[in-house]
Amino acid sequence: MKYLLVYYGGSMPDTPAQQARVMKQWTTWFTKLGPAVVDPGNPFSGGVNKIKADGTVATGPVGQRASGYSIIEAPSLDKATKLAKTCPVIKGGASVAVYETFNVM
Numbered sequence: 813m814k815y816l817l818v819y820y821g822g823s824m825p826d827t828p829a830q831q832a833r834v835m836k837q838w839t840t841w842f843t844k845l846g847p848a849v850v851d852p853g854n855p856f857s858g859g860v861n862k863i864k865a866d867g868t869v870a871t872g873p874v875g876q877r878a879s880g881y882s883i884i885e886a887p888s889l890d891k892a893t894k895l896a897k898t899c900p901v902i903k904g905g906a907s908v909a910v911y912e913t914f915n916v917m
Contacts, residue, residue, distance in 0.1 A: 814850060814913045815892035817899070819880040822906030824855075837900035845884060845895060853882035879906060 825831045842849050856879055862870045880901070886892035889912045896908045 813886060813888070813892075815884050815886055815889070815896075816911040816913060817853070817882045817884060817892075817896050818878050818909045818911065819855075819882075819899075819901045820876050820878055820907045820909065822879050822901050822904045834900065834904070837903070841898060841900050844898070848884045848886060848895060849882070850885055851883040853880055855880040 825834050838852075842852055856877075858877070860872065864870065884892060884895060886895060889910065892912070893910045896910050899908050901908060
């Protein structure tokens with residue numbers, strides 16, 4: 813099964829040294845997850861448009877701002893959640909939502 817990890821909150825560190833430290837934490841985490849990582853993902857820039865059912869477009873974050881994503885594989889939602897609990901974004905005060913996906917196409 814594939815699981816979408818959506819990150820909420822957090823921010824980029826201010827200095828190059830802090831950024832390098834955080835990137836090392838992510839690299840270490842992805843290395844530990846190994847083949848479970850389908851797509852390491854990326855952070856979101858903050859630009860967002862939400863298209864409503866009537867075709868109108870709302871700009872800017874709607875609700876809590878998502879800050880990035882990753883896609884992993886795991887045998888169950890519980891296992892995916894266990895893997896997500898070790899994500900470095902949590903150490904920075906952010907949270908992670910783990911969405912179970914299913915194949916329809």
